[in-house]
């Protein structure tokens with residue numbers, strides 16, 4: 001149970017510098033933590049007081065940038081979004097996210113995850129590039145259509161789901177929950193027309209069929225995204241497409257010109273500040 005004053009906690013940290021260290025080692029440092037302190041705050045204390053060369057990756061300190069994913073007491077979590085008090089006990093064990101290489105200490109090498117993410121084209125694919133480069137109006141989308149992909153769009157690409165996935169751990173060809181979840185996020189978007197192109201990319205292997213749907217990825221996601229669900233929806237869409245039952249709707253068109261009389265007292269929108277030319 002969380003106390004009301006400062007207490008001393010041992011940070012047990014996995015240190016490793018490829019190219020210099022022959023193998024990882026564990027270090028322990030005791031620091032004073034106060035109520036409300038996060039694991040990230042604790043790492044800063046350890047670095048300032050005991051281990052100046054300790055390396056990790058973080059930026060926003062508010063669960064937005066996705067850079068501080070670590071294995072904390074055996075579970076992938078965001079260090080900035082995990083309070084020491086919520087872990088219980090007097091030992092906080094921190095290592096780099098598993099299922100990735102290590103750049104140094106607590107810094108995972110997320111390069112392969114982002115390469116797969118990029119290969120699956122996580123953006124709107126359409127056949128009106130001129131409108132995309134220099135938009136005239138918004139694309140039309142109903143609240144119901146937004147609902148189909150909204151929760152998947154909360155992903156911050158932290159890699160915690162990849163670190164928890166048993167298939168990623170054992171199959172180097174599997175794309176993994178983050179890239180697949182984000183591919184499905186765009187496949188589900190009524191403004192997108194890229195289903196076929198993403199399907200072709202996945203046909204080389206690594207697609208959703210390797211997922212066992214055990215759901216570890218969704219359980220550890222710090223943003224409440226459900227990549228396991230996205231992957232099952234992708235499987236469904238691929239089967240329906242294979243059976244030629246998938247409705248082929250063109251991507252949503254641009255919205256109509258605004259009509260009606262502008263309401264009094266509402267300022268005109270400001271002029272655009274950027275164009276395709278820059």
Ligand code: SF4
Pocket residue numbers: 154155156157158159160161162177178181217220221222223224225226227
């Ligand atoms: S789905 Fe969740 S755990 Fe996975 S990368 Fe996105 S935010 Fe992180």
Ligand code: SF4
Pocket residue numbers: 164165166167168176177210211212213214215216217218227228231
């Ligand atoms: S549900 Fe699929 S993607 Fe998620 S952890 Fe399990 S095998 Fe991996």
Ligand code: FES
Pocket residue numbers: 058059060061062063064065066067068069078079080081
């Ligand atoms: S520092 Fe940005 S999510 Fe933790």
